[in-house]
Structure formats: C-alpha cells, structure tokens
Amino acid sequence: MFNFLKQVGDYAKDAAQAAKYIGQGLSVTFDHMQRRPVTVQYPYEKLIPSERYRGRIHYEFDKCISCEVCVRVCPINLPIVDWEFDKATKKKKLNHYSIDFGVCIFCGNCVEYCPTNCLSMTEEYELAAYDRHELNYDSVALGRLPYKVTQDPMVTALREFAYLPKGEMDPHDLPPDAQRAGQRPEELVKALQKEAAAQAKPEES
Amino acid sequence: MNLAVDLQLICFVVLGVAMIAAALGVVLLDRIVYSAFLLGGVFLSISGLYILLNADFVAAAQILVYVGAVNVLILFAIMLVNKQEDFTPLGNRWLRQGATAVVCGGLFILLATMVLATPWALDTTVVIENTVVQIGRHFFSDYLLPFELASVLLLMAMVGAIILARRDFVPEGIDPLTRQEALTLPERPRELAGTPSDPR
C-alpha cells in the first residue's frame, strides 16, 4: 500500500516536472516573439559581403604566366590552363584559362599561391544558372568584375552583424557614417605607432 | 401537408434507400474493404433514422459506438491483416447463393408479416423534451438489471483483453530457443559487403 502511494507520488512529481519544463520552453518561445525579425528581404535588400568574402574568382589574363601553381594547389586540380610553348620567344603562350564553378569549393588556395596575383576573390555569390555547363567560366567571364551591392540602385545594402555600431541590432536606417564596434585597422596601426613612439622616447633620453 | 412533414418524408425515403443499398453492398460485394466501409454507411443511415424518430441521444451513441469504434476496429483488422488470398471458384456456387437468398427472403417475409400483424400501441401525442433524462430514468429503474449485466459483461471483456495483451504471461512447455526463432523474420542471412565469399 505504502509502496503504491510512493509510486503515485513519484509519478505526480514527474508529471509536475514535465509541466515545468514545458512552461520553460513556452516562455522561451514567447520571448522570441518579442524580438525583431532578422529577415533580409533578399532581392530588394542584400547584405554587404565582408572584406575577406570568398566569392567567385576573378582572373586577369594578361598577368598570368601559365605556371600552373593554381592547378597544383587546387584540391581537385580544377583550373584548366591551356598553353603551348612558343619556340620563337622561348616562352609559354597562354591560349585559354577556365574554372568550373559548379565544381569549385571556393577554398581560395589558388588565389593564395598565385605568384603574379592574377587570381583574386570577388564578392559575387549569385551564380545561379539554368545549365550547369554555364558555370564553367572561361577567361573572359572570369575577367568580369561583379556589380557592387552598395552601388546598385535597385538594392538596399545592409551591413552584416559584425559591422554594426555597438549595441545596434538592426541594420536598417543606419546613418551612413556610423562606425562599427571596435577599432578599425588604421586606428589599430595608429595606436601601435603611438605606443612605439612612446617606447622610443625614454630610450632616446 | 406542410413543409416539416414533407421534409421528414423525403429524409425517410433517402435514408431508407441508402441503408438498404449499403446493406446489400455489404453482403454482395466481393472486396471485403468495400463491405467494411459500406457497413459504416449502414450504421450512419440507421442513426439518421433514429434522429427522425426524435431519439437524438441514441443516434449520437449509435455513431459513437458503431461507426467510431466497431467499424474502425473492423477496418483496422482488415488493413493490418496483410494477406492476399484468391478464392477458388466453387462449382454449383449459384446453388448456395440461391439457398441463402431463399432463407433471407423467408426471414424478411416472416418479419414483415410480424410487423404488419402486431397492433402497435403508438402514441404520437406525447413529445419527450429531454431524451437523455428519460433514458437515464429507465436505465436506473425498470431496465436496471440488463443495464448492469451489460456493464459487467463489458468489464469482463475488458479484463480479458488486458490479460490477453499482457506479455509477462508465457505459456509453459515452449522452448525459449524455438520461440526466438519463430519471432525472427524469415530472411536470408546477409553477407557483409567487405568479405568476398568466392575468391576469383
């Protein structure tokens, strides 16, 4: 009899605990309802990509020396460098260069290792196409510069979270000169220089 | 003739035709699932007739018990039994069907003569306002014994179902090894993909 009562008591305790947890969960959900939406209305509003954004790769045909370093560092040997040896000038003559962005994983190794900096990352990420072969960019397509989000009159450019002023959560209606939280690189450099100068002074005297 | 009487007559004819057609379908159709669904139709038409007879509580109980519980359980049983069985056509099948038809027709005629011969003591003047209260009164006065007997019967059925469904009662004399074998699916033991069995 006593055992049975204990069982019932334990059961009731469990039920009360479950109810408490459900209440906690509900309060979390309810709390989220009061927060501002984080939606970016995509075709009309776009986030400004960060400085080190790894988007579509840009390529300058004239700078390339056909060294094929990009092919060697690529995880899947993706870039196609079509060159032939020109006997008259005893130099490599580059005919075609192409990267298939349907296969590329945008790791950035080719950009990192290119000896003449003819490869670089852009901030373009809208690569949708109706046919996957359209993603195989040749040297002309690779040489195009993307349209900047900030210069597009159709688009409201929004700053990403890390680029908002301190305490600000909403990228809409910001004053254009509002500075992001923390110090900018040039300010850091200035502070370092000042510190160095301050350290150098006592040594002089 | 006024509107209410007309409507009642139309409802009665529609419900009666629907009920008879559905009942014939239950008996005559070959596929058992159709029969089960049409059985639900029969129950629904019967509850409609109850409503026409001002027996609203009985109609609702009819839907709840027969459509909502009995018919659903029949459907459950049909759908969970995953057995395809083609019946072999019997010779002289028409003989059996004819005999059944004769018996059923005889029963129908017998019942019909009984219905027509009985002097029903109908009293259409009294309108029962609250059928639920009336049913409750009858249950606890003059129909107490059948009511209690039915409830005891249902209780017994429930206890029996619980005992049948409980797992901790295992009949003795069954070897646990063979029982284990009976529970496993009749599947071929699969070879692992990484170990080639025939070296080439």
Place this chain on the structure above:
Amino acid sequence: MNSGIDLQGSFIQTLTEFGLPHDLARAFWIPLPMILVVIGAVVGVLVTVWLERKVSAAAQQRIGPEFAGPLGVLQPVADGLKLVFKEDLVPNKADPWLFTLGPVLVVIPVILSYLIVPFGQNLLITDLNVGIFLWISLSSIAPIGLLMAGYSSNNKYSLLGGLRAAAQSISYEIPLALAVLAVVMMSNSLSTIDIVEQQSGYGILGWNIWRQPVGFLIFWIAALAECERLPFDLPEAEEEIVAGYQTEYSGMRFALFYVGSYINLVLSALIVAILYLGGWEFPIPLDQLAGWLGVSETTPWLQVTTASLGIIMTILKAYLLVFLAVLLRWTLPRVRIDQLLDLGWKFLLPVALVNLLLTAALKLVFPFAFGG
C-alpha cells in the same frame, strides 16, 4: 434570464409581413444557417492559417507573409485559390471512389459539429439536448475517412499514416469524453447553452477552469491530439512517413484535408472556450453591471451590445487558444508513437477517471459550487 434575440423568429415574421406564406418563409430560413456555418468555418480557417504563419514567423524571428495584402492577410486566400486551380490527380492503381470520399468524410463531420457552437444565448444553429455529445460522436467519424484515404492511396506511407491517425484519435477520444463528462456532471446537461449558463453570473470567477483545472489540461491535450497538432502530429510526421495519409493528395482533395484540420483546430478551441472559459461570458458579469446602472435587460441597445460582445468574446477566447496551440507547436518536439499511446492510456485516462470521481464527490459535498 431573458431569452435575448430570436433571429429565426424575427426573420420569418418579417417575411410573413411582406405577404409570404409561413412555410415559404421557413423554407427561406433553412439554407441560411448552413451557408453561414460554411462561410464562418472557411473564414475561420483563413484567419487561422494567417495567424499560424504570422505567429510561427514571429516565434522564429522572421516576418512571415507580407506582400499579399496588408500584413499578408490575403496569403491564405492565394493559397486556397492555388489549390483550387491545381490539377486533379488520382494516382495510378488508386481506388478513385474511396480516394475522393476519404477527404469528404473527414471534412463533413467537422463542419456539422459547428451546429452546437453557441456564440450567444440564441446565437447558435440548434440547441440540441445531446449538444456536446453530438460533437464527440461526430468527431469519431473522421478516423474512417482517414483510414479510407490511407487505404485507397495505394501507398504504404499513406496506409501507415491512416492507421496511426485512427489509432491516435480513438485512443484520445476516451480521456476527451471523460473530461467532458466531468463538466457535464456539474452543469446537469449536455446542451452547450446550459453549460455556459451554469458558468455565468460571477464573471471570470465562475468559469469552469477554476473548478476543473485538471479537466481543462486533459481536454486541451486530448483535443490537440485529436486535431493532430504538433506535439502529436505523428499521422503526418514528415520525417518518417512523408505526409501520412495526405501523401498522394493534391489540389482540391488536399485542400479538403487542410481545411478540415484547421476547422477542427478552431472548433476544438471554441469548445474549450465554451466548456472551460465561460463561452460568450464577459470577464465582468454584464447583467449585474446593467442592473446596477439601472438599464433594463430588454433595452434593445443593451441586447445588441451584449450579443456582439458575446460573439467577440467567444472568438477571442478561441483564438487565444489557437495562439497557444501555435506556440506549443514551436516549443514541443514530436512524441514517439509509444510515448503517445503511453500518455493517452497510462496518464490521461487514469487522471481523467480520478478527475471524474473527484468531481462527483465534490458535487455531493459542495452542491452549491459544483452544480447540485
């Protein structure tokens, strides 16, 4: 207690004053409540769909439908139109008759149940003696439609979903009915009007939720399970069985399922509001307020005000519960089928029985508070 507004009587009287025979006037009246119920149910569904999408969006810090109409209120209309114009597909080797009849059998009982939902003293379609019992028995027809849809689709996921739906709804019907029974015992009547009347007189303090807190919880959980709302949406668990019995459905037949499930949700919320939250009663007892202010009960403007306030209060309470259901949807994870049946048979059923016995005992001990 005054009888309030008699719409049917005044409508027929107006028509007979125009020179129409009495029967013809009644024949004109007959289709009106039916049309009203269907329109009301559909509008309720549109509002619920919009509310669900907006509340879901807010709970996830999104915006939700925005461009179709102001605040996206026309989005459910657009969805409905899309479903109407979609191609009417019947899968190969499906059973076309059962396939069509399934969704119809799911929707019709739900719409029929609106017969007993009162929005005011006289503002309901029929005041049946069996009232709330009719709702319980009608909602037990729906599993047949679900089984029919699941069986006729010729798809194993559909069949599994249909079986799950039927099992779920017949096992949660019992705690639901027991919770209703406790309320019925207190009000001595199955009629929805009497149940609300019994809660009136003391404003918010007289509502059944204070006398039946456990019953309220049981009823709400069981109602969510009956509507296949999210903590219990196993019959259409998309991660396991695609969409359950709806897998093969598209176009208007799917729309029937969709509308049916939302009507069921609104209906359950309305019934909870009637059984436990005082139906059309205002939180402050309006009759007594009018009495103190010296306004007669039969004053026309008072009657119109209380009637419209009653409708507003009923709908407000129901939508508050719908809002709670949407919040629960984004808070609780889906239960497993064994957990579901455990909860139904091993928790809700005993608790509902104890609740019923307690109510009976309290009714004998305190006949004043618990409806002697």
